[in-house]
Every structure is written in structure tokens, then in C-alpha cells.
Amino acid sequence: MRAAVLQTIGAKFAVENLVDPEPKTGEVLVKVAACGVCHSDLHVVHGSVGFPTPCVLGHEVSGVIEAIGPDTKGFRVGQAVVGTFIMPCGTCRHCANGHEELCETFFQFNRLSGHLYDGTSRLGRANGEVIAQYSMGGLAERCVAPVGGIHPLPEGIDLLDAAILGCSGFTAIGAVRTTGQLRVGETVAVIGCGGVGSSIIQMAVAFGASRIIAVDVSAEKLAAAVELGATDVVNSLDGDPADAVREITGGRGVDVVFEALGRPETIEKGVMMLDDMGRLVMVGLAARDQVARIPILHTVRRKIQILGSYGARAGSDMAALLEFTAKGVYNPSRVVTNRYALDDVNLAYDDLEAGRIVGRGIVVM
Numbered sequence: 001m002r003a004a005v006l007q008t009i010g011a012k013f014a015v016e017n018l019v020d021p022e023p024k025t026g027e028v029l030v031k032v033a034a035c036g037v038c039h040s041d042l043h044v045v046h047g048s049v050g051f052p053t054p055c056v057l058g059h060e061v062s063g064v065i066e067a068i069g070p071d072t073k074g075f076r077v078g079q080a081v082v083g084t085f086i087m088p089c090g091t092c093r094h095c096a097n098g099h100e101e102l103c104e105t106f107f108q109f110n111r112l113s114g115h116l117y118d119g120t121s122r123l124g125r126a127n128g129e130v131i132a133q134y135s136m137g138g139l140a141e142r143c144v145a146p147v148g149g150i151h152p153l154p155e156g157i158d159l160l161d162a163a164i165l166g167c168s169g170f171t172a173i174g175a176v177r178t179t180g181q182l183r184v185g186e187t188v189a190v191i192g193c194g195g196v197g198s199s200i201i202q203m204a205v206a207f208g209a210s211r212i213i214a215v216d217v218s219a220e221k222l223a224a225a226v227e228l229g230a231t232d233v234v235n236s237l238d239g240d241p242a243d244a245v246r247e248i249t250g251g252r253g254v255d256v257v258f259e260a261l262g263r264p265e266t267i268e269k270g271v272m273m274l275d276d277m278g279r280l281v282m283v284g285l286a287a288r289d290q291v292a293r294i295p296i297l298h299t300v301r302r303k304i305q306i307l308g309s310y311g312a313r314a315g316s317d318m319a320a321l322l323e324f325t326a327k328g329v330y331n332p333s334r335v336v337t338n339r340y341a342l343d344d345v346n347l348a349y350d351d352l353e354a355g356r357i358v359g360r361g362i363v364v365m
């Protein structure tokens with residue numbers, strides 16, 4: 001099969017032929033339809049998040065089941081599915097307590113070593129060289145994933161655009177529903193209106209937010225945010241965004257801020273956008289050494305809550321996301337703005353890095 005291989009940290013992707021992967025017990029083989037283009041992959045490319053090389057990145061996929069591992073139930077060949085970037089084992093202490101987003105097996109075997117849960121990767125070259133897989137390794141024509149990370153796709157959803165359900169939509173519903181616990185009538189600011197931010201805006205509409213303030217430096221992204229349901233926009237290039245958010249809300253600030261960039265300065269501004277007892281939901285990932293400065297008096301005196309949010313629960317949150325999507329409450333096609341061929345994978349990530357992708361890009365296999 002053809003796959004985009006990252007040979008070393010900092011290199012460009014090279015599309016090459018790898019051995020077709022085969023699923024083991026508890027796994028399925030997916031013929032990939034599309035794979036989303038996400039900043040988390042760039043963190044690996046730049047070495048700001050550690051991961052072994054050579055590797056195949058790509059961690060939100062859609063496709064069709066092509067083969068099922070031995071003694072593995074629950075799927076049929078030909079079934080349309082999406083893969084979530086967190087692939088829970090189902091048995092570790094966090095999975096057992098319903099917090100699959102913290103699955104220890106996933107972090108230990110996949111994020112540290114690029115393997116699946118028998119301690120080996122399903123990817124390799126014809127000469128026997130092993131290739132690490134980041135989640136399922138979705139930037140390829142085929143991928144193998146544990147069944148805990150694979151979800152049947154309801155009918156009526158575009159199979160290609162559905163790829164972004166696995167990270168962009170997944171992260172958004174985890175942030176809004178589980179971490180932020182957004183309630184009807186609350187006010188919201190969303191900092192960073194790319195793939196995850198524009199999914200959060202759609203989700204905030206669905207959860208009944210009374211006011212949704214989109215914050216970005218791109219006039220194009222802010223215009224797209226209004227199309228998705230943002231009630232107000234703040235361009236951070238025009239002045240202090242925290243002052244602007246307070247002004248829009250009559251001096252109070254908002255109930256919940258979603259920070260989708262993972263940048264110290266926007267996290268610091270996010271705290272200052274909150275009303276008393278407000279929640280800052282941190283969604284964007286950053287390099288290991290990035291640190292934000294939190295004002296102590298302001299945070300304590302106003303009872304501000306600062307909450308980390310990573311992905312979502314592959315069980316209950318993903319079920320809710322798929323139901324939202326089936327009903328059209330959340331529409332991945334309104335987030336996907338750019339489609340690339342596998343041979344143009346380097347262009348896709350260059351565009352992402354340069355801010356040229358308004359919503360989300362996908363690589364179509």
C-alpha cells in the first residue's frame with residue numbers, strides 16, 4: 001500500500017510503498033477513504049512532541065472495513081467507519097472507570113512507542129524495517145486499529161468529510177460536553193477558529209450557548225465562524241482581545257473560554273476573558289516546554305476554573321457525536337475546507353502551518 005512516511009524529525013513526508021498491514025485479534029483493517037490534517041502531526045514533525053521515526057502519522061480517518069482480526073466481533077467487511085485518535089484498550093484503570101480519553105495502554109504502547117497493544121507496529125517495509133504508527137497511522141491507503149477506536153458511521157454522512165469526526169469533532173465534543181459541561185444560556189468565547197475551533201462553535205450552538213464569541217487573527221476564519229453560528233467576532237490584531245470580549249459582554253466576561261491553540265499568550269488572555277466562576281477549557285496542544293502565566297489574585301478571587309481537555313470518551317462522547325452528526329446538528333462538511341491527494345501531503349501540512357487552511361484539510365486516498 002502507499003503511505004506517507006516521515007523518515008526523521010524535521011523531514012518532509014515521502015510517499016512510498018509499505019507492506020499491506022494485517023489485523024490481529026481485537027483489531028480491524030480499514031481501507032482509508034480520507035485522513036484529516038491536524039496540528040498534532042506537526043508537533044511530531046517538528047520534534048516538539050516526542051515520537052519514534054520512521055513513522056506514519058495521521059490520526060483521524062474514515063474508511064471501509066476491509067478485514068477483521070481473528071476472534072474479533074462487532075464489525076463486518078464493507079462497513080463504513082471512522083477512527084478516533086484515542087484508541088482505548090477497554091481494560092486499564094481509566095477505561096474501566098469510563099475515562100477512555102486517559103487510556104494508559106494507548107499512551108504507553110502507542111504514544112510512547114508507535115505500537116499497538118501487543119507491543120508491535122502493524123506497519124513495515126518489504127525489507128523488514130519496522131515503521132511506527134501514530135494512532136492508526138492514517139496517512140496511508142490502509143490502517144489497522146483496535147476495535148475500541150473504530151466506530152460505525154451512520155448513513156447519510158459524506159464518507160470523506162467524516163474523517164474529521166475522529167479528532168476535530170471528537171476533541172470538540174469532549175471539550176464542550178464533558179470537560180466544559182456547557183449549559184443552555186451560557187456565554188462562550190472560542191480562541192482559534194480552525195478545525196477544532198470551528199467544530200467547538202457548532203457544538204456550542206447545539207448545547208444552547210446564548211452568545212458565542214469567535215476570536216482569531218484571520219478575518220477569513222472569523223467570517224467562516226459567523227456562518228457556523230458565532231454571534232460576535234474579535235480579531236486579536238485589532239487590540240486586546242480580552243478587553244473586546246469584556247466589552248461585548250457588558251464588562252462581565254464569558255462563562256466558558258475554549259482555547260484551541262495551545263499558546264501561552266492566548267491562554268493568558270483567555271483567563272482574562274472570563275466572568276466570575278468562569279471555566280477556561282484548554283484544548284490546544286503545545287510543545288513540552290511551553291508554560292503559561294496565570295494571574296493568581298484574579299484566578300483565586302474570581303474562582304476561575306482552569307480545565308485541561310484531551311480528546312473525548314470513545315464510548316459515550318463518540319456515540320453522542322455520531323448522533324449529532326446523523327441528525328445534522330454537527331456537520332463535518334461545514335468544517336472541511338481543503339482536500340488534498342496523498343501525493344500532495346507535504347502541501348497539505350505546509351498550508352496548515354502557514355494558516356492557509358480556514359477550517360480543516362483532509363487527505364483523500
Ligand SMILES: [Zn+2]
Pocket residue numbers: 038039040041059060085167168
Ligand atoms: Zn488531531
Ligand SMILES: [Zn+2]
Pocket residue numbers: 088089090091092093094095096100102103104105106
Ligand atoms: Zn485503557
